[in-house]
Amino acid sequence: MVKKVRILGIDWSVEVTDEIDCFGECHPGKLKIFINSKLSEAAQYYILFHEITEIIINELEIEMEHKDLTALSAVLYAVIQDNALATTLTKEK
Ligand SMILES: [Zn+2]
Numbered sequence: 001m002v003k004k005v006r007i008l009g010i011d012w013s014v015e016v017t018d019e020i021d022c023f024g025e026c027h028p029g030k031l032k033i034f035i036n037s038k039l040s041e042a043a044q045y046y047i048l049f050h051e052i053t054e055i056i057i058n059e060l061e062i063e064m065e066h067k068d069l070t071a072l073s074a075v076l077y078a079v080i081q082d083n084a085l086a087t088t089l090t091k092e093k
Contacts, residue, residue: 001035001044007055016044023047026055049077 004013010031018037024047026033033051035044053073057064064072080086 001041001048005033005048005052007052008059012055014048024051026051028055028058046074046077049073 001016002014004011006012012026012031012033014033014035016035016037020034020036022036023039023043024033024035033048033055035047035051037044039047050070050073053076054069057069
């Protein structure tokens, strides 16, 4: 798992832990994202992407129901994966 992610210019640390009851959560005050260690690594990244989407939506003060946020995050994640976009974009840096 990555140790940090930069979201809208701000660095958030990422911690995989067994001390949360949900799949993932973010603590804006601490700039920390927690991911449940009981998930497979693939599922951890899926949840990380959900948390990133949630942080962006909150930061931009976009009104969106959580179920819509979950759907948006899932389809964006699928497009990135299906087209290997993350790898391609990183290589072109
Ligand atoms: Zn959520």
